[in-house]
Amino acid sequence: MGLLLAVVGAVMLTVAAPPQQVGGDVRAAPVLLTGPGVLALTAAPVEVSLDGDGFVGLGRADEVAAWVDGVAHTRIDGVAEDLGPATTTVDGAAPGAVDPVADAAAADVWQQESSGADPSLRVQAPSPDQTLVVTAAAGSTVSLLWQRPTTHPGAWPALVLGVLQLVLGLAWLVRLNRRRRIRRGPGPRPPRAAGVPA
Amino acid sequence: MLGTALLSASLAGCAGAPAVDPAAQVAATVPPPSVLPEQAQQIRDEVAGRLQAARGGTNPSLLEQAAVGPAADLELLRAQVDGPQPDAETLDPPAAAVLVAPRTGTWPRWFVAVTDPSTDDELPSLELYDSDDVRSPYRLWGRMTLLPGAVLPAFPDAGRGAVALADGTGPDRVPQDGDDEQSDEDELLGVLAELSGRYASVLADGDASTAAAEFEPDAFVEGVLARAGAEQAAVAGVAETTVTHTPYGDDDVLYAVEGADGDVLAVTAVQTVTTMTVLPGAGVLQPDAEVRAAAGIEETDGTLTTRSVAALAFVVPAESGAIRLVAVGEGLVSAEAS
Numbered sequence A: 001m002g003l004l005l006a007v008v009g010a011v012m013l014t015v016a017a018p019p020q021q022v023g024g025d026v027r028a029a030p031v032l033l034t035g036p037g038v039l040a041l042t043a044a045p046v047e048v049s050l051d052g053d054g055f056v057g058l059g060r061a062d063e064v065a066a067w068v069d070g071v072a073h074t075r076i077d078g079v080a081e082d083l084g085p086a087t088t089t090v091d092g093a094a095p096g097a098v099d100p101v102a103d104a105a106a107a108d109v110w111q112q113e114s115s116g117a118d119p120s121l122r123v124q125a126p127s128p129d130q131t132l133v134v135t136a137a138a139g140s141t142v143s144l145l146w147q148r149p150t151t152h153p154g155a156w157p158a159l160v161l162g163v164l165q166l167v168l169g170l171a172w173l174v175r176l177n178r179r180r181r182i183r184r185g186p187g188p189r190p191p192r193a194a195g196v197p198a
Numbered sequence B: 001m002l003g004t005a006l007l008s009a010s011l012a013g014c015a016g017a018p019a020v021d022p023a024a025q026v027a028a029t030v031p032p033p034s035v036l037p038e039q040a041q042q043i044r045d046e047v048a049g050r051l052q053a054a055r056g057g058t059n060p061s062l063l064e065q066a067a068v069g070p071a072a073d074l075e076l077l078r079a080q081v082d083g084p085q086p087d088a089e090t091l092d093p094p095a096a097a098v099l100v101a102p103r104t105g106t107w108p109r110w111f112v113a114v115t116d117p118s119t120d121d122e123l124p125s126l127e128l129y130d131s132d133d134v135r136s137p138y139r140l141w142g143r144m145t146l147l148p149g150a151v152l153p154a155f156p157d158a159g160r161g162a163v164a165l166a167d168g169t170g171p172d173r174v175p176q177d178g179d180d181e182q183s184d185e186d187e188l189l190g191v192l193a194e195l196s197g198r199y200a201s202v203l204a205d206g207d208a209s210t211a212a213a214e215f216e217p218d219a220f221v222e223g224v225l226a227r228a229g230a231e232q233a234a235v236a237g238v239a240e241t242t243v244t245h246t247p248y249g250d251d252d253v254l255y256a257v258e259g260a261d262g263d264v265l266a267v268t269a270v271q272t273v274t275t276m277t278v279l280p281g282a283g284v285l286q287p288d289a290e291v292r293a294a295a296g297i298e299e300t301d302g303t304l305t306t307r308s309v310a311a312l313a314f315v316v317p318a319e320s321g322a323i324r325l326v327a328v329g330e331g332l333v334s335a336e337a338s
Helices: A002-013 A061-068 A100-106 A155-184 B002-012 B037-056 B060-066 B069-082 B184-193 B195-208 B219-234 B289-295
Strands: A021-027 A031-034 A046-051 A053-060 A073-079 A085-090 A110-117 A120-123 A130-136 A141-147 B096-100 B109-115 B125-131 B139-146 B163-167 B239-247 B255-258 B264-278 B303-316 B324-337
Touching: A002 A155, A021 A073, A021 A085, A031 A061, A046 A053, A046 A130, A053 A061, A053 A100, A053 A120, A061 A130, A100 A110, A100 A130, A110 A120, A110 B037, A120 A130, A130 A141, B037 B060, B037 B069, B037 B096, B037 B109, B037 B125, B037 B139, B060 B069, B060 B139, B069 B139, B069 B289, B069 B303, B069 B324, B109 B255, B125 B324, B139 B264, B139 B303, B163 B184, B163 B264, B184 B195, B184 B264, B184 B303, B195 B219, B195 B239, B195 B264, B195 B303, B219 B239, B219 B264, B219 B324, B289 B303, B289 B324
Parallel strands: A031 A073
Antiparallel strands: A021 A141, A031 A130, A046 A120, A046 A141, A053 A110, A053 A130, A073 A085, B096 B109, B109 B125, B125 B139, B139 B324, B163 B255, B239 B264, B255 B264, B264 B303, B303 B324
16 A cells, blocks of 8 residues: 555656646737636746737736726636636627727736737746736747746655655564564474484 | 546546646735836837937927926926937936835826935935836936935835825825815815915915915025025016916826825926016126026017926925925026017
């Protein structure tokens, strides 16, 4: 059982380890943003990069909510079962009523921002009250990746316990073997045959 | 048995998506500051870039996105007099030694940056930036030079923000008439509401003003009174001069924020209109170079009207004591001859 546990623990830490990133590609146009608390999903850095011209900005959630008010957008609500972004479409004002790309670049609500061709951002310490916004022309794709430096919660205990059980088991076997030898001891001498001279 | 339980627990840990941090659900009860320090520096850099582009003539329309209020008036006259300056040196704004950002969850928003001059020859300046709404960029409203020896109130950490009392259009709450017992706060708001008008009265009449005792004597008032007297003396017998000082703008402009000790930093503006009417047959007026350039004339035998604006920063004590002028940014903004 110890060997089995140790092997399971090792497998969970290596080949069966959970992915170190979650997220994936989403259609960015015209406006994509993260929902409440989503940015800090894994409490680890988040990387976002846009394929094409556009804008990527990080702002306070309440300010971004005010900025996006009335604008049709796609909201990332979390991570889906396939570990890709789970999204919701939110209707807004008539298309063309606002120019999200120009508007975003003009506004001063961003704590971090990047614009132009293939903009990208790395949010080193995402906070639950921050929102990430991506605005882009039609056809653009944004890659949004949450770092996820995690292991299976039982992997290390399984490995340690397995190794411990293995060691204890081996020690027990060695001790058992030694006891058997002691019990045999030197043993009685084989009887000599009678009438045979020494 | 234990191994089996651990195995089950380990595999169970693999299932499902990561959960949202519970801290995400915690709502802030106190409004955050209008800007954070890094954000304020970025905004100041961007405004300087837009001003530079507007001055250089590459994109004059950027002036609308770079300046507002007295700063815009001064820039417009600069553009009119000097024309495009494509070779103007790019000036990065010096780092802010003090950032005063009011706590707010709404717009309009503003903040003040007090610069740390890069050389000993420069005096620190106090810059005020204003944003109308969430989609509008911050614009420079005024740049004022701190008077020698000026002391500003202490403010809470920039990351926490300070309590705003007025967001550009007068006090947020005006005390109601008829209150027999005015609170200290009502009294303070009343003083703030009349600040620019009372100071304009002091600029006009000096010590003779009924408001003179409310303000500590300052070099700016002395300078304005001395200049008005000198101008009148210079044109005596040639022209009749009238000078009026009034609060700036259609509505009184006032930004005010409370310091840690209750003293208030209040920023407002006053405009001065000087009219010189040449007496019949008395000759002509030959204004100075700046006014000639602004009015587009060399001399006039009619009426010359000049308008200047002064952005002013005051410290209003929470309790007893006179109001202190701590920073001024003044300049001519228009001149017309008729």
